[in-house]
Amino acid sequence: MTTTTTRTHPSVGQGSTTAVKGSAIAVLKAEARLFLREPSALFWILAFPTVLLCILGSIPSFREASADLNGLRVVDLYVPVAVLLGVITAGIQAMPPVLTGYRERGVLRRMSTTPVRPGSLIGAQIVLHGAAVVLSAALALAVGRIVFGVALPRQFPGYLVALVLASLAALALGGTVSAVSRTTKITQTVGSVVFFPMMFTAGVYLPVSTMPDALQRVVDLTPLGAAAQALDAATAGDWPSWTHLGVTALWAVLLMAAARRWFKWE
């Protein structure tokens, strides 16, 4: 028999599963303060993509229209690259070591002895890195427009949808990296290993449109490759293809499931 005496207590029952009122906000606020104390993460996510854009944009030949690029200038291609650089840096380089560090140091364990779930710390980190991506993208677009006269995305809602999906996929990939890496050191290594293929498929090193057809078809199936195509389409004024949006969304869902499945709290 496994009968146990059930006691009734006013504060237990259905209420016990709901978080303490305001605790999620308190966690987010505390984590936001801590996030602002990480100058290097802030630099690489927020400033570096735009700094890179400015450096490349300062090269005169990059500001001249090129027949090879269908009349576009190199700097026009580098605005989307800068945006994706922020996405990938936040999701794969910056966030995973924080999550693994929280697990390694027992921060998650400590939180799990309170009525608040340790997942609220993870949730806060995802929200903060997501917010940083949006700011980073806004900065790159604004500087691109103001300094180098790069046109803003013409299909703005489509661009936003693609950007959000790309961020979710990158953050979910980062969550998976943290889930499968036991220590912060391993997380950084795995993060770097994942980082370069993501940069490549996003067209950071070589614009996807200039890649051979066969390679393009493979790249179209990768989370950031598809996202890059979707962003490019929206920039040009078209609603992104449902295939590209779908591929990115599917990756985001799969990677979120993988991260949840494999993430260890201690």
Add this chain to the structure above:
Amino acid sequence: MSATALPGTLLDMAIIEVSGLHKAYGEKKAVDGVSFAVEEGEVFGILGPNGAGKTTTVECVEGLRRPDGGSVRVAGYDPLTDRGAVTRLLGAQLQESELQPKITVREALELYAACYPDPADWRALAERLGLTDKLRTRFAKLSGGQKQRLFIALALIGNPRVVVLDELTTGLDPRARRETWQLIEEVRDSGVTVLLVTHFMEEAQRLCHRIALIDKGRVTALDTPAGLIGRTASGTAISFRPSAPLDTRELAALPSVSSVTEKDGRILVDGTDETVNAVLSLLAGRGVTAYELRVTEATLDDAYLDLTGTES
């Protein structure tokens, strides 16, 4: 002080009940049938060598680990299935856990206060734990003692009925350790039940009403500190270096002597209070002087060593 009692007889008043607890990590049985009950308002010690299963036991009480067998109840609630209820009434200080390195003391107190429906006033708590002038200091910059005081504050911030302190004073210098003991006494005096894991005898003897001695995943003794000392084989130990050779068999034949051992010219006689006189008169009769004579009463250390076996 509570009287010596068997765990089973306390169930009605018990705030923590652990019965037949089993937990294995792979092949290794970390906890192998541990049972005890802690009364409300009591300081209950869990004492034992490293790797005895102390931390695993309290982690099951805290709901951080799922037992393989047996049951754990905190105020009648299951720490795993009634997690919400247990986390509200139990505050914990974990053995190996840190906070975010850049969080300040004040931010940590505010954050953890926000985790509970009816938190204590964090300012008062900081004051009580001597953290007021450290409120703006980041966690990573705190000393070991300050970190432990912060962890005590966080364990108390939800106004718990039970606090679990796991090797709280390990790594602290003697002064910080004594200060921490005083804090625990204050916590006890405020009516909070304390479950204290330690491997310091002095700490257990000073703070605990009752102690469960755990060795190799089992409770080998459960008693008051005085009760445990009373169980030791040797009540009184006499040791000295004789000025002339002495036949140890003569000593062994003395009344109430339980054992005689000789090592490096030093003789150790275990017995009772009566043994002291008998040994001294034998020495006087033989004209032997006892150099470096030492008479020691059994302590919790002796009880501990007796009850935890000889293997290291």
